[in-house]
Amino acid sequence: MLLALLVQFTFAQNTLQGTINSQDDQTPLEQVSIYFPQLEKGTVTNSAGYYEINNLPLGEFKIVISYIGFQTYSQTVEIKNNNTKLSLNLMPSAIEIEEVIVSTPFHKLQRENVMKVERTSIKDLKNAGSINLSEGITTIPGVESVSTGVGIGKPVIRGLSANRVLTYTQGIRLENQQFGDEHGLGISDAGIESVEVIKGPASLLYGSDALGGVLYLNPEKFANSNDVEGDVNFNYFTNTQGYNGSAGFKTSSEKIKFLLRAGGSSHVDYKTGNNERVTNSRFNEKDIKTGLAYQLAHFKTELRYNYNNSELGIPEEIGAQTTSRSAVEPFQDITSHIISSKSNLYFNNSSLQAIIGFTRNDRKEFEDHHHEEEHEEEHEEEHEEEHEEEGAALDMLLETLSYNLQYNMPKIGAVETIVGLQGMNQKNSNYGEEILIPDATTNDIGLLATSHIHFSKSDIQLGVRYDIRSIVAEASGTAGEEGFIETVDRNFNSFNIAAGYKLDVSNNFITRLNIASGFRAPNLAELTSNGSHEGTNRFEIGNANLNNERNIQTDLSLEFSNEHFEFYVNGFYNSISDYIYLEPNGTTLNGDAVFLYQQQDANLYGGEAGIHYHPHPLDWLHMESNFSSVTGKLKSSGYLPLIPANNWANTLRIEVNEINESFNNGYGFVTIKSYFAQNNVSDFETKSDGYSLLNLGIGGTITISNQPMELKLSANNILDKEYISHLSRLKTDGISNIGRNINLSINIPL
Structure with missing residues (x-):
């Protein structure tokens, strides 16, 4: 260098x-x-x-x-x-601005991509009044969230979640114990510019854990050369009496670039549509993101750092009705440090990129010791002292070093090719009195090659990849006693391919066909579990002999667009071999039903369809509608768990770019999102009723004394509907989701 x-x-x-x-x-x-x-x-x-x-x-x-x-x-x-x-x-x-897709290797616009990727800006998610990133991504067709209240959520892409969906941020893997149902996304939307979603196996690009798809978070860009920018923003949410905000500053010369953003949020227990607060659903978060870059003509390097601390209450009941912001047991205290370094060398017709990342995820969980809660507010300080004395029941430290080297080879005619080497070294350590998963070391290494071939009316993309993963877990506990975990020493490998074809049938009509394989090595919980899993009321027993999950997914998409009308249909069929799932064996331990990790072939199928109409000459009027459906079945019999209900969203939106000198970029929308009843459930799930939610919002930029201010007002579940989402972990306790929530937002560029 x-x-x-x-x-x-x-x-x-x-x-x-x-x-x-x-x-x-x-x-x-x-x-x-x-x-x-x-x-x-x-x-x-x-x-x-x-x-x-x-x-x-x-x-x-x-x-x-x-x-x-x-x-x-x-x-x-x-x-x-x-x-x-x-x-x-x-x-x-009148069609919205097209953006470059970063999560795929050749950095093309969506219409130029062979692989279909959904992209949305964080600004659009905030316009919809989302409390956090996990809730916001559910506006993307085919994407939902497994939630525990409003503070904890993780993405579900076409029916797959947890370790089957990989999250990337700052160009590196986000590793924070994704195996747990109650483990949230673990990153703030402050300092994130946009979200990209790859629906389907992305193992070719990212290796294990991308079997079901990828959630790719793009950090905010550095300022343009010789420019200085800054902003302050604030949001208030009526339902949780919550607030979040951030302040950012960035400056760039021709060669040196710098940015800094600090933010935080705080929410009390949320209210259901029945006007009851869900006890201990409160949460608090602090976040800092910063970056430094140095750029010359043929060389660029940047260093980014993200600190995030979250205190998340784990709701279990509708009990004490308070507006306290201090978590009571059980709750999680999670601290993450994410450091990434990205360097690029540009040659005359080729380039080399090296990304190195380190994440440190410190997860502590304080158990419910059944303190008296009648005088909770009077004894908050006393409880905090008790937390310190008792220590965390669960204390896990996950450290991950990852690397990604990619060489963009010289273009040969119409053929672009990238070859790469990726891998990681990961160590899990326990310091608490309870052991959920053992101390373990995981090593990955993967080799890939992918090519894009461009013709006048069509494009072909091909790729191959080979991966090796080793998992070495130490023994824990005493042999013959409850909770004992045996030593595990396993090696997994997988060869994957992907092929895609895009055809420009006409200037307005595009069709895409993609076939790709993927894989996922079993995680530590699936291999080693031997105890009660808090919050799920299950005694889980792992299986050290589990094999790789392997899948082949076929995607077909049709897209039509002209100046005033857009239409798309996406269909998929996903065949998974050796799908890992939990099954009760009919016995109990410590009062909890015993569940065993098993494997069986499974299939998922479904898709999304949508239209977008902005009639001439009323280009400011937009009518949008989209429908999403997924069905998941085990090969022998029965349905897969945590499959989202079919849903249909309809939006009427108004956009006016210029009204007068004092008000521009105005918008307004009304959305009705309907979830159908979910009757296709696994053996230990309950069915869910259908429901519809009415959301609306307005906003725009107001200029006062040459100072622009972006103002937004949105209201979700405006009719205060009482409902329970099929993907809510509180469903088994009969606890409803959040009721009416009005969001007021202001953003001031400096």
């Missing part, structure tokens, strides 16, 4: 410049985004429509030019001398 830095001074400082105008009347367009996804470098046009990007390497790079109300431009540009020029006239379009 040091040699590479020295070499940079021998290269000329290459520049791209030009002007961007409207094709209709040739007027200059201001604040148009010009961005190189591969270089992660960009700028915006000035009032004359002029832009200039300096310090560029030689070679061919994808450029994306986008502006609200105009068609996104995406082409390959060759930087071949000191001063390259590119001027464009953008075509007006």
Whole structure:
């Protein structure tokens, strides 16, 4: 790297410049985004429509030019001398801005991707009034959340969750004991710019645990060169008397970039539609994200760090009705440190990327010792002292070092190819009186190669990958006694392939067909469990002889879009071999039913369909509708657990970009989301009734004395409907989900 830095001074400082105008009347367009996804470098046009990007390497790079109300431009540009020029006239379009997909290897727009990926911005999730990221992602068709109240949630992608869905942040794996039902996502939406969801096996790109899909969180970008930005935002939620907010600052010169964001949130127990507070559903969070980058023409490196501390109450009943913010037992105290380093070297027609990450997840759980709660508020300090004296019943430290090396080879004709090496070293350590999973070390290594072949009207993507995972777990407890865990020393390997084909049937009609295999090695809980699992009322017994889960999924999608109408249909069939599941054996231990980890082939199938209509000349009016369905069955008999109910969402939305000098970017929406009854349940689940929720919101940017302010008002479950989600872990206790919740938000750019 040091040699590479020295070499940079021998290269000329290459520049791209030009002007961007409207094709209709040739007027200059201001604040148009010009961005190189591969270089992660960009700028915006000035009032004359002029832009200039300096310090560029030689070679061919994808450029994306986008502006609200105009068609996104995406082409390959060759930087071949000191001063390259590119001027464009953008075509007006009512279709929303297309963004570059980062979670797939070739950084293309969605319409150019062979693999279908859903993308949504955090701004859009906040417009919908979501309390946290786990709730927000449920607005994406085919994505739901297994929840424990409103503070704990984890993603479900087409019926698969936990260790079958991999979460990425800052370009690295987010490792925080995902196996547990009551273990949430564990990351704040502060400092996250957008969310991408790969539905289906992504083992080719990410290895084990991506059998069911990937939730990819994109951190906020650094400021453009020679720019300084800042903002302060605040949200208030009426139902939980909750607030969250953050403040951010970022600055960039031509070579050095820096950003910092600090935020936090606090919520009391939530109220159901029956106006009852769910005891101990309160939660608090503190979050800091910062980054530093150094960029030259042919070299770029960045270092990011995220600190997050969450105190999460574990609700069990509707008891004491208080508005205290201090957690009472049982509760979790979770601290995470995420450090990532990403470096890129750019050659004339190829590039090398190295990402190294380290995560430290410290998870403590304080058990319910049945303290008297009649005078809870008077004795909060006394309880806090008792917590310190008693210590955490469960205290697990998970440390993960991961690496990802990818070489983007020189393009050969229409063929782009990436080869890579990925892996991790992970260590789990216990310090509490209880052992849920043993001390263990996990090592991964994977080799991959994937190619994208572009033709005039179609694209093909092919890939292969080979993985090896080793798990060594130490013995725990005394042989012959309850809770004893034997030593485990297992090796798993898997070979996976993926193939995709995209055909541009016409300028407006696209079809995609993808077939991919995936795998998942059994996790520590499945291999070693031997005890009562708190919160689930089960005595779980693991199986050290479990095999890899393996799957093959076929996806077919049809998409049509023109200036005023969009339509899509996505269908999938997912065949899983040796699916791991829990099954009761008819006995009890310590009053809990005994469940054994078993394996059996399973199938999941379903899909999503949607339309988006914005009639001419009423381009400000949008009518949207989408439907999602998934069915999961074991091969012999019975249904899979935690399969989301079919749902149908209908939205009427208004968007007005410019109203007057004092008010712009205005919007308003009304959404009705209906969940159908879920009668296809596993042997130890209960059926769920159907229900509909009415949500609405308005917002816009108001300018006072040259200071813009974004104001938003949203209301979810506006009719205060009492309901129980099929994916709520509180369903077995008959505890309803959150009732009416009104959110007021203000964001002030500085």
